[in-house]
Amino acid sequence: GAGVSQTPSNKVTEKGKYVELRCDPISGHTALYWYRQSLGQGPEFLIYFQGTGAADDSGLPNDRFFAVRPEGSVSTLKIQRTERGDSAVYLCASSLKIAGVGNEQFFGPGTRLTVL
Amino acid sequence: AQKVTQAQTEISVVEKEDVTLDCVYETRDTTYYLFWYKQPPSGELVFLIRRNSFDEQNEISGRYSWNFQKSTSSFNFTITASQVVDSAVYFCALTSLGGATNKLIFGTGTLLAVQP
Numbered sequence: 001g002a003g004v005s006q007t008p009s010n011k012v013t014e015k016g017k018y019v020e021l022r023c024d025p026i027s028g029h030t031a032l033y034w035y036r037q038s039l040g041q042g043p044e045f046l047i048y049f050q051g052t053g054a055a056d057d058s059g060l061p062n063d064r065f066f067a068v069r070p071e072g073s074v075s076t077l078k079i080q081r082t083e084r085g086d087s088a089v090y091l092c093a094s095s096l097k098i099a100g101v102g103n104e105q106f107f108g109p110g111t112r113l114t115v116l
Numbered sequence: 117a118q119k120v121t122q123a124q125t126e127i128s129v130v131e132k133e134d135v136t137l138d139c140v141y142e143t144r145d146t147t148y149y150l151f152w153y154k155q156p157p158s159g160e161l162v163f164l165i166r167r168n169s170f171d172e173q174n175e176i177s178g179r180y181s182w183n184f185q186k187s188t189s190s191f192n193f194t195i196t197a198s199q200v201v202d203s204a205v206y207f208c209a210l211t212s213l214g215g216a217t218n219k220l221i222f223g224t225g226t227l228l229a230v231q232p
Contacts, residue, residue: 031218042120042207042222043161056217091161098218100168103149103211105220107161 002026004108006092012114013082021077021111025094032075033105034067035091043091049075050098082115089113118143120210122223129198130231137193137226139208145169148212150184150191151220156204167191198230 005024013019025032030051035043045059049069057067064082069075079086089110096102119142129135141150152164165175167184175182179196195202205227209220 033219035220040224042209042224043220045219045221048217048219056219059219089159093161095218099213103218104151104163104166105218106163107153109158109160 004092004094004106006090006108006111008111009109010112010114012116014116015082015084017082017115019079019082019113021079021090021113023075023077023092023108025073025075025092026106029094029096029106030072031095031098031105032069033093033095034075034077035093037089037091037110039088046077046090079113082113084115087113087115118145118210118212118221120208120221120223122206122208122226124226125224126227126229128229128231131200132197134194134196135198135228135230137195137206137208137228139191139193139223141189141191141208141210143210143212145212148210151209151211152182152191152193153207153209153222154204155207155225161207164193195228198228200230200232203228203230 007022032049034046037043047067048056052072064080067077089112091110093105093107095105121140148169150167154162172184181194183192205225207225208223211218211220
């Protein structure tokens with residue numbers, strides 16, 4: 001079956017602009033996660049959705065970052081007033097469950113965001 | 117606090133050599149899960165293995181094997197008879213249900229270069 005897809009694959013924007021990054025999880029996966037990966041680092045957790053609700057947004061760096069998942073499937077990560085420090089690869093993952101067999105997360109190819 | 121340490125930043129081996137990637141974790145939770153992911157030059161994180169805290173059995177999958185030892189809080193990964201295609205960054209990750217989110221805490225990764 002299809003894996004996690006993310007669009008766009010690359011996004012270049014100017015400082016101060018607004019961007020939206022989209023994630024389409026594996027069909028049937030109720031849990032969806034966003035991570036951010038800077039060069040030479042491991043992914044860092046941003047936010048987790050169980051169904052439509054954000055169950056844990058403790059990783060969002062500030063209020064310029066927001067994410068939604070209105071129908072419990074596709075999710076959009078929104079960044080307002082982008083800053084150069086927001087430049088990174090934004091990764092989306094999904095899992096069938098959050099505990100037990102099936103809690104492994106499958107990742108998409110990522111969106112590389114560059115803020116000039 | 118939860119933490120994953122991958123002390124080896126880079127490892128270089130010659131094809132057919134065996135190589136072990138180290139992972140040490142910290143958590144106060146009694147129920148947790150450990151994972152290994154591979155990130156090849158293409159960038160997409162590939163799930164390799166999931167292990168729960170109650171299962172200390174070692175696992176072998178082809179040329180890959182994993183050694184989980186709770187006594188030393190380690191979950192090491194060995195590649196036998198390495199191949200050039202094994203060249204990638206390997207991440208160890210931890211999740212627990214203390215916060216009921218299944219968010220992954222990643223190490224900083226180990227870059228493995230397999231020379232022909």
